[in-house]
Amino acid sequence: MRVGFFLATAASIVIAGPAIAGETVRFEKAPEWVVPVDFDTAVAKKEEIVIFDRQLRLEDGVVQRYTDVAYDIRNADVLSKLGTLQFGWLPDKGDLILHRLEIVRDGKAIDLIAEGVQPEVIRRETELERRTVNGALTALFKVPGIKVGDILRFSSSTTSRDQALAGAMQATEGLTPKPTRLGFGRLRMSWPSDSGVHYAMLGQAPDPTVVDRNGYRTVELILPIDKVEEMPEDAPARFRVRPAVMTGTFATWSDVASVMAPHYVTEGSIPAGTPLAAEVERIRDATDDPLERAALALRSVQDEINYLMNGMDGGNYLPQSPVETWTLRYGDCKAKTLLLLAMLRALDIEAEAAMVNSQDGDAVSVWQPLPGAFDHVLVKATIDGTDYWLDGTSAGTRIETMWEVPNFAYALPIRESGSQLIKLEQRWPKVADRTYRIVYDFSRGVDLPALYDIEVETRGVLAARMAARATETDRKTILGHAQKYLEDVFESVVYDAAYSYDPETGIAKLNAKGILVEPFGIERDVATHTIYTATTNWVFDPDRGRAAWRDIPYRTGGPMTSAEEVIFMLPDGGKGAGLTGTGNLEEQVVAGTRFKRDLVFDGSSVMVKDWSSYVPSEIAAADIPAAKAAMRTLSSADPSIRITDPRRYWELDDAELAQRMKGLIEPTDTLVKLLPDEAGYYQFRSALYSLGRDYKSALADIDKAIAIAGDADAYDSRAEVLRQAGRLDEAAEAARMAYELKGDLASAASYAGALALAGRDEEGLAVLDAIDVSGDELSEIAQVFAEIAGSTDRNEEAWKKLEDALAERPGDELLLNSQCWFVGTWNFRIDDGEQLCDKAVKAGNYSAAVLDSRALVFHRLGREDDALEDLEAALKKAPGQAASLYLRGIIRLGRGEPDGKKDIEHALRLSPDIATRYRRYGITAPKR
Structure with a gap:
């Protein structure tokens, strides 16, 4: 957590001297230095936000x-939001002072303060x-x-x-840009x-108006300012700074460093005989190595002290004492x-405190x-x-990860003599923040799910996050x-x-x-598995196309190092x-990332060891095109496993397939036993059985899942299982249930198709x-x-529907294919089939x-050679097309070729209802 050091940069930030304690609201007139607003002119602009006027005076610490602020209450939503006003301090x-609270109605002001409106003051910690x-x-x-219709105005x-x-002072105010619209807007800051x-x-x-008058300097801007040019998200933070005015009595960074130095004096802060002194001696006795001592001290602060930002009693910048922190066992970053x-x-290690900006360091x-x-x-x-x-509010740091330099860009060492900003020089990490060790078992085949065994090893902050899981004992929660x-x-x-955590190594x-x-992607007769590891699948594509962006560098993130075995x-x-x-x-x-990969292919397995690492750095705008090209070259050569003419699951007989599936179903049995009330696991196992x-x-x-x-998804799955099992009437009933639950076109089409397959075409x-x-649904x-x-007396009507749809979507490949298929399946207008199908083939x-x-049309026409030519081409593209x-x-089989029997067998394994479908079309396989 980073919020402990500084409470608010865009709100008031003020400084030193005796506290002005104010726990009740004061009611007073506006200060004399406030320049009034021409309210009537602002109202005449007819904007919803009638006034937004902010004026600051920095004086005497x-x-x-x-x-x-004034709002035009134009609707009930605005009325609801402004029915109760909140003022925080x-x-x-310091104090909260209310100057004005009034309703302006029909040009007349109703003074709510004069009418006795009083606040309810509450203390609530919104950041707990x-x-x-x-x-x-x-x-x-x-x-x-x-x-x-009212205007609500409050000051x-x-x-x-x-x-x-x-006694020093500081204030930062953001500037509201267009397209925000204001009747009158202003930011005015003044000081002696x-x-x-x-x-x-x-x-x-924009440049402000600056006036020196009567011993005061005034800086003023009219709001809203012009629309801000959008900056790329991957630009360094200095290019993405929002418009604002920063003011203060600090002339240099050295002034800032020296004013903070008294709060980080450590002399005498660990009295002898205290528990904290004993902790220091424990570390001293453990090792003579200063690096190891530093790591042990950091571990104590990170692991033994809980984080709690305390901003009360001047706590924004004032840290509690070391003994107090060790005793209370909590503290913020200070x-x-x-x-x-x-x-x-105390351990004789050279060290100093340093301030950083954790969000916008650059x-x-x-x-x-x-x-x-x-x-x-x-x-x-x-x-x-x-x-x-060394960050005491971080977690999990050990000596191996202390080497990493955080992404803060700049730091200001806190020294009595003052100091300047120093740049954090990055260096490549020595160990991986995260290591994956994975064994993928693809041995069952390219079509079947694979098993994997993975170990994820994490260090530093990643390990600290994972460590909480190691104390969990409920197996369901762990899974x-x-x-x-x-x-x-x-x-x-x-x-x-299972999770584990070793506190010694972190x-x-x-x-x-x-x-x-889905382990493999399959196209034609080639199965491919893209190897995704630490060094693969990288994209580097910063957008610098806008004229205003062309000179903006790219900022990498990190530090982050990943390794995979x-x-x-x-x-x-x-x-x-x-x-x-x-x-x-x-x-x-x-492109700012370091890569290294070793890959070994021994014929039966592939082994990869690789490493990718990136640390915060900048790539100059002029170097971005070359970096893009280099990354494209690297990524285009990402390795893949490629298997030519693999054995497919429909080529396996029932016994061999069952044996291969056994190793997949047994692990799912474990899930079902552990989580018997989870329908999803029954559905998953049902899919494996199918x-x-x-x-x-x-x-x-699937019945247990239901x-x-x-x-509806479970009923869809039931319909599919029943269809594969040849129980077609029951499949239609399950499809009906899914349709009633979903009610959409897709489920209606499935239900209608299931009825037709069961021989109930008219239904x-x-x-x-x-x-x-x-x-589009007409198509x-x-x-x-x-x-x-096609099997009913409504085939002409069906053809007309296809023609009408094509008239709306001429050349649509799906509709043209439907026409071709209709001609072939139902032997309808078969003499026009070749011409229609040629058009569909080209469109598709x-x-x-x-x-x-088209092959089916050729078969109907008795042109078996042409049909076979199309079928061979189709099966090269989609070997599993039943x-x-x-x-x-x-x-x-009609030609007496024995391979026909194998084709039929494979088709039935792929789609057990294929014979039923073709019988509907009047086509049956010869018995040989």
């Missing part, structure tokens, strides 16, 4: 912030979820009698003095001309830093020197000439966490998982086993397997007749209607589906 630093306590008070004013001031800054206040404009802020600093110095380089430029503080330790940046974590690695089902591990659902066990002992792309990568840096052609078990599981959840058409469709319904109507770019349709296998088998 106090910043007073005056705000005048920090009572240990971020472990922050700041003591803020909120005054709630309920606005009586307000209604739509208030807060005063603020920071006890830590010895001789007070040493400096100001700077940030981001795309307290943790001072504790660590004291311990390191932007500090263009900001006005102010304490408010920083939101965090840590320790800079120098050991054997090397700087180490849930593992499933969620691994979603970013691959799509899978986790069936076993290493956390997740060990898990699971089922990888992966083994791929290949199907069928690696038969037909090979690699494409680049295997080994010599260490190289591309893939293994065990339809009885598949149906039993008993638990009974959703199927009746389902479609009852659907009211329009637009879809025409195709489904044609598939069913010779897809496997449309080639299959319709093409079935028709090829029919033609081959």
